Amino acid sequence: xxxxxxxxxxxxxxxxxxxxxxxxxxxxxxxxxxxxxxxxxxxxxxxxxxxxxxxxxxxxxxxxxxxx
Numbered sequence: 001x002x003x004x005x006x007x008x009x010x011x012x013x014x015x016x017x018x019x020x021x022x023x024x025x026x027x028x029x030x031x032x033x034x035x036x037x038x039x040x041x042x043x044x045x046x047x048x049x050x051x052x053x054x055x056x057x058x059x060x061x062x063x064x065x066x067x068x
Contacts, residue, residue, distance in 0.1 A: 033065045
């Protein structure tokens with residue numbers, strides 16, 4: 001691996017690490033929302049097919065978390 005490629009790889013890794021460290025409020029809220037949906041949501045029991053959860057008139061579209 002050339003020195004230029006090594007430098008590029010290191011810069012890329014450093015940038016990824018910095019991005020992971022500096023989460024925005026939106027990123028944090030999205031993680032919390034996803035965790036709540038995955039762990040505590042009651043709506044999947046109200047529909048027959050998982051694809052129905054994401055339809056326009058589905059229970060998930062009425063969920064207050066979608067407004068975050």
